[in-house]
Amino acid sequence: MATAPDQIRTRKPDWLRVKAPTSVGFAETRKLMRRLNLNTVCEEAACPNIGECWTQKHATVMILGDTCTRACAFCNVKTGMPQPVDPLEPEHVAVAAGELGLQHIVITSVDRDDLADGGARQFVRVIEALRKNAPNTTIEILTPDFRNKADEAVRMIVDARPDVYNHNLETVPRLYPTIRPGARYFHSLRLLERVKQLDPTIFTKSGMMMGLSEERLEVHQVMDDMRSADVDFLTLGQYLQPTPRHAKVVDFVTPDQFKSYGDIARAKGFLLAASSPLTRSSYHAGDDFARLKAAREAKLAKA
Structure with missing residues (x-):
């Protein structure tokens, strides 16, 4: 049977191929999540790194259920x-967190x-539960944009003092109407800026998906916008089409191109x-947090 045009999937280059998860650690992590009735973005977003992360018993918990009120073209x-x-x-x-030894x-x-x-109080309750029951675990949150309720929502979460506040811009402004239609670019940017205004000691983090037709200068502009909001940490990764119904991959950014973007980001002043x-967003997050703290300390020592 012939494949319909909208079902044709672009073949991944070799640098994006990963092994299927089969380890004991992977199975144990999945069993724990099911026992505690927890959802993970690793599974729901079909993350390509799930085998590696779950083998090491690292998982990104997705709270507030498994059903989203929006329909972004990439998710x-x-x-x-x-x-x-x-x-x-x-x-x-x-x-x-305790059983995984995070x-x-x-x-x-x-x-x-x-x-x-927008679910902000549940983030606060989770942070409070972690501080009480896993006091040695550092906490990174990745929140939605809390559309129409951002100031109050962000304030209550910042007051709970997570170690890292992440909110992804996802793509360049030009592509928001098709890729992230329920969100607004400058609203998300202001959210990140507001976190720093409320508590400059909290690390802020944001990320973008590449390969959706963004131009290099557009990416540079987003970096500049993030730095104007005092974002500390930038993540850039390749977008992968989850199903034929989602936005198509326009191009695969090469490892060398990613390295160049990373070099430019560091030159623009990101700590990491x-x-x-x-x-x-959460790949190697624990190691990155340690590097983030070290980078801030080095910067302060030079000041």
């Missing part, structure tokens, strides 16, 4: 009417436009830049 998380917020979720996240944990969520606070085809 594999399902869309619809979400379930009620699970009151046991914060405790379960803390238990998972030194650093990344917490993200679906968009919850149906909630009055992770730029490679397989880079994702």
